[in-house]
Amino acid sequence: MRLSEVWRTTTFRLSVVYGLLFAVGMVALLAMVYVRSAVYLTHRVDDILAAEAAAQVRVAPAALKPTIDAALTINGRNSVFALFAPDGTRETGNLSAMPAGLVPGGRPVEIPATAQFPVAARLIAKRLPSGEVLVVGRDINQLRQIRRIIASALIWSGGLIILAGLAGGTALSLGPIRRLRRLQAASHDIAAGNLMRRMPSSARGDELDMFADTVNHMLGEVERLMSEVRASSETIAHDLRTPLTRARSQLHRLEQAPSASPDQIAQVTAELDEVLERFVAILRLSELETRARSAGFAATDLDRLLRQVAELYQPLAEEAGVRLSLASTPGVTVEADAKLLFEAVSNLVDNAIKFTGDREGYDGEVRLAVEAEGPRIVVQDNGPGVPDAERSAVLQRFYRSERDRLTPGSGLGLSIVAAIVRMHRFRLELQDAAPGLRCVIDCGARP
Numbered sequence: 001m002r003l004s005e006v007w008r009t010t011t012f013r014l015s016v017v018y019g020l021l022f023a024v025g026m027v028a029l030l031a032m033v034y035v036r037s038a039v040y041l042t043h044r045v046d047d048i049l050a051a052e053a054a055a056q057v058r059v060a061p062a063a064l065k066p067t068i069d070a071a072l073t074i075n076g077r078n079s080v081f082a083l084f085a086p087d088g089t090r091e092t093g094n095l096s097a098m099p100a101g102l103v104p105g106g107r108p109v110e111i112p113a114t115a116q117f118p119v120a121a122r123l124i125a126k127r128l129p130s131g132e133v134l135v136v137g138r139d140i141n142q143l144r145q146i147r148r149i150i151a152s153a154l155i156w157s158g159g160l161i162i163l164a165g166l167a168g169g170t171a172l173s174l175g176p177i178r179r180l181r182r183l184q185a186a187s188h189d190i191a192a193g194n195l196m197r198r199m200p201s202s203a204r205g206d207e208l209d210m211f212a213d214t215v216n217h218m219l220g221e222v223e224r225l226m227s228e229v230r231a232s233s234e235t236i237a238h239d240l241r242t243p244l245t246r247a248r249s250q251l252h253r254l255e256q257a258p259s260a261s262p263d264q265i266a267q268v269t270a271e272l273d274e275v276l277e278r279f280v281a282i283l284r285l286s287e288l289e290t291r292a293r294s295a296g297f298a299a300t301d302l303d304r305l306l307r308q309v310a311e312l313y314q315p316l317a318e319e320a321g322v323r324l325s326l327a328s329t330p331g332v333t334v335e336a337d338a339k340l341l342f343e344a345v346s347n348l349v350d351n352a353i354k355f356t357g358d359r360e361g362y363d364g365e366v367r368l369a370v371e372a373e374g375p376r377i378v379v380q381d382n383g384p385g386v387p388d389a390e391r392s393a394v395l396q397r398f399y400r401s402e403r404d405r406l407t408p409g410s411g412l413g414l415s416i417v418a419a420i421v422r423m424h425r426f427r428l429e430l431q432d433a434a435p436g437l438r439c440v441i442d443c444g445a446r447p
Contacts, residue, residue, distance in 0.1 A: 019165015023158045030157065034150040041143045042122075046108050049124040053136040056081075057126055064134075065092045080121050080137030086130075095135055099123060104133050110140060120144060179208055195223045227396075247271040297424075300336040302375060302443075303328045309345050313353060322353050332375045334443040336424055344420040347413045348379035348439045356383035356436070374444015382436035391430040 059067050068081045072094055082093025090096060099111045104127035113119050123137035182200045189197040198219060199212035250268040310326045317324035386394055395418045421428040421441055431438040 016165055019162055019168070022165070023161040026161060027154055027158045030150060030154045034147065034154065037150065038143070038147055041146065045122050045138050045140060045143065046124070049108060049122065049136050049138055052079075053124055053126045053134060056134055056136060057128065061128070061130055064128075068092050078119075078139040080123060080135065082135040084133040084135065086132060088133075091132070093135065095123075095137070098125075098133065098135070102135070111137075176208065183208070183212065190219065195219060195226060243271040243275050247275075297335045297337055299333045300338045300341060302332045302334060302377060303330045305338060305342055306345065306377070309342065309349055312346065313349050316350075317353050320353050320356075322356050324349075324353070334375050336443070340420045340423070344417045344441065345377060345379065347417045351413055352379055352381035352383070352437070352439075356381040374442065376443065377441040378438060380433050380436060380438040382433060385432060385435055385437045386430060388432070394430070395428070 056064065056067065065083060068083055069092060071079065071081050080093070080095055082095035083091045084098055085091055088098055099109060102109050102111075102123055102125050104125040106125070108122050108124045110120060110122050119139050119141045121137040122140045122143075123135055126134045126136075128134055179200075179202070186197055186199050198216045201209045201212040201216070247268050250271065254265075254268070306326060306328050310324060314324055395414050417439075418428055424443075427442040429440040429442065431440060
């Protein structure tokens, strides 16, 4: 794993950015502490100097020099005491001359170390009634040490935070890079044709897992469509061969016969119509599967839609000897393409009538029910039903059970229903009605 790969990762860059922001924040905080501490300590020293100067000023002039000498004897290493004549000549004390910038009665000033006072000091000057100038000062070496400590802490903490951010960013980037390598390996396998391969995901649920789940869902759809295409090719070859062979045989007989009867021509036409019907169904299914979710979806009244379906198929049901009933709940609406949903329900009703007809005692039922899961359209019959093992297969293109091979149809009705349901993001469920089949379109589902 190259270091340049780590530096290019989003995790590393975010870690560095946040580390820099944290370092800037820490430096700003310590800088504020530094300034506030320095100001406080300086004011504290100035207050002490003002108090000491005031105490010395109150001393009698004749006793001032002995008082200064006594103070120097006690604390001459950390304090400055000096008395200067009006002309600036030093009379006593441990300061040889008046520092430049030190004004009697003015603000305190700092001076560097001198031969008489080997450390830096902060001084204040007071003019006495006699014209003499009293200078009082304090060692500020401790104040400067505190300043240096805070400044050093600023530099070291900022540097350590930046280094920690770089190290943390590098460490945190290794995991995503390893996961990306696994995703790349899976992508190469998929690109090579292994559509059963899936993107690896973890239990973290982060953005990489969300991406992997989305791609896996897409791959599942691609695999399903590819399987249906392969199955469709085989089924087309199998199912269309029979009507085409019969039509060819009829045409051959017509060619040999001196004249063609209307029944023979009608039989050939029926065989070719069956072929055309299947191709029309194929085109319709392809159109539905390539159609995006319509922006023109509108509120669709399911009660009204089911009544229209029942009205359309009532004559067909009566002809087939099937009792068609409707149990609906008024006022239930869903966002849908009404024409496509009408087509899906019509296909389900057509199947129910077709596979239930000519069986005494059986009837088809169409009803709408609002259940806890949301609006559901139910088409139920009590015909032969669909075995559990075939309920997924019957939704594939051209799939027909062996027992239904002789029943008219293209084998695409339920595939069209499934395509319409997927486009609406609803869910289609095939359930055992015991006896018969119960087809449910769950309009509240969002798979």
